[in-house]
Amino acid sequence: MRAVRPPEPGAAFLRGLRRGLTAWYSAVLVATLVVSGLVLYLGLRDQLMRPVAEQLSASADFTAHRWQQSPAEACAPPAFGRSGYPRASPGTPPPPPRLPGRPPIYIACMDRQGSILGSMSFPGSETDPLPQAFLNPSLLGDALANGKASDVVDGGEEAGPIYRVAITVSNPTSGGVLGVVQVGRSIAQQTSALRLLRDLLFALGVLAVLIATIGGVLLANRALAPAQIALARQQTFISDASHELRTPLTLIRANAEVLLRHRDRPDPGDSGLVEDIVAETEHMERLTTNLLTLARLDAGQFHLEREPVDLREVAESVVRRLAPLAREKDVAVREDYGTGTRLLGDRQALEQAAVILLENAIKFTPPRGTVTLRTGAGDGLVSLIVEDTGIGISKEHLPRLGDRFYRVDPARSRDAGGAGLGLAIAFGIAAAHGGTVQISSTPKQGTRATLRLPTWKDSGGDPWAAKTA
DSSP, rough: OOOOOOOHHHHHHHHHHHHHHHHHHHHHHHHHHHHHHHHHHHHHHHHHHHHHHHHHHHHHHHHHOOOOOOOOGGTOOOOOOOTTSBBBOOOOOOOOOOOTOOOOOEEEOOOOOOOEEEEESSSOOOOOOOOHHHHOOGGHHHHHSEEEEEEEEHHHHHHOOEEEEEEEEOOTTOOOOEEEEEEEEOOHHHHHHHHHHHHHHHHHHHHHHHHHHHHHHHHHHHHHHHHHHHHHHHHHHHHHHHHHHHHHHHHHHHEEEEEEEETOOOGGGGHHHHHHHHHHHHHHOOOOOHHHHHHHHHOOOOOOEEEEEEEEHHHHHHHHHHHHHHHHTTEEEEEEEOOEEEEEOOOOHHHHHHHHHHHHHHHTTOTOOEEEEEEEEEEEEEEEEEESOOOHHHHHHHHTTTTTOSSSSHHHHHHTTTOOHHHHHHHHHHTTOOOEEEEEETTTEEEEEEEEEEEOOOOOOOHHHHHHH
């Protein structure tokens, strides 16, 4: 049976995050489409139905007024004038317009019990039958209770949906209710247009969701690519750090166990074991300090003291500190300092970066070799250049020199006491000052490391003058 390998925690986290981003992106798009579709649909429905409602209300008012003036002519077909509109007595509300191509308006007058007192269609004839759905008195109760009511009923295949409006007609003399005028017309054209719009919105919505889902996956993959790289680097960093710490811990434990076995009869030769323990402890201390520095640089918590600094003074101090190492390695250190190398920065951090560059140059330069330290200024930048006549670095290694725990030659670097963190710290310190570190090298000829930093600019005050006063 083939064993199933459980997913790595980081990969599972990224997959979950990718699915979450895709789901959120799709959900937001769907919500936007639904809201936009509803606004569009309701807006168009209002634009289509408002003229119908206004037309029917005008017809109902016109008929009710005629009924009040002449109860015997309630819902009787009106006489038409030259303009094509029904003639009405003075004070009568304006009649509804006779628009060509519009469906007829159904009009019915009912008493309080729902009995039909008269009916007609306009335009039409007195003998034209009205749809039974329109004559249904179901709207009567609401009209008598509220004075006015409206609804939509199904008029069948011939009339389609019918929009109805019913109003009560009051007796102008007694104030009682004469009956109810009910008017209506087919809204088949409007509902057909709204149904077509609804179907189009649904189809476009489904298509948009499919496209959004595919786009969401692509965008999530693109957005998470840096996180995936960062996670891979973090896992590599943790693995390398664990490996670097395990070696000295193993040596310390082995030496301690030997000392423990000889605790009753100490051997003078055991002093070497104690020295090894001290050396490995110092190595671990440097390693943890470097890791802490890198962690603070990554988190943006590396505190920088902004003070006037002359890069020449930094270089001179670093040469004095590393002079014993240069003598031990029989490497000559030459100095060539230019002027105008002032800047605002953290002197201690800049010395740390310069020490890393100069120490690497001395370590990897063979005896009787030469390391040259220069400072200079130009184009708004100050520079510190460390150039050696050492073993050099192959071209393929140069892009990775700033990576954590990266060694060009792991065995030789470990013998030299390095863990592959120095250049990463130097790169980080330069970046924190707004500068860069560039390294060029030719195998068997030497390496050149250039630290470039923004020069100090007078912006209203002169901290350099305050320092030197």
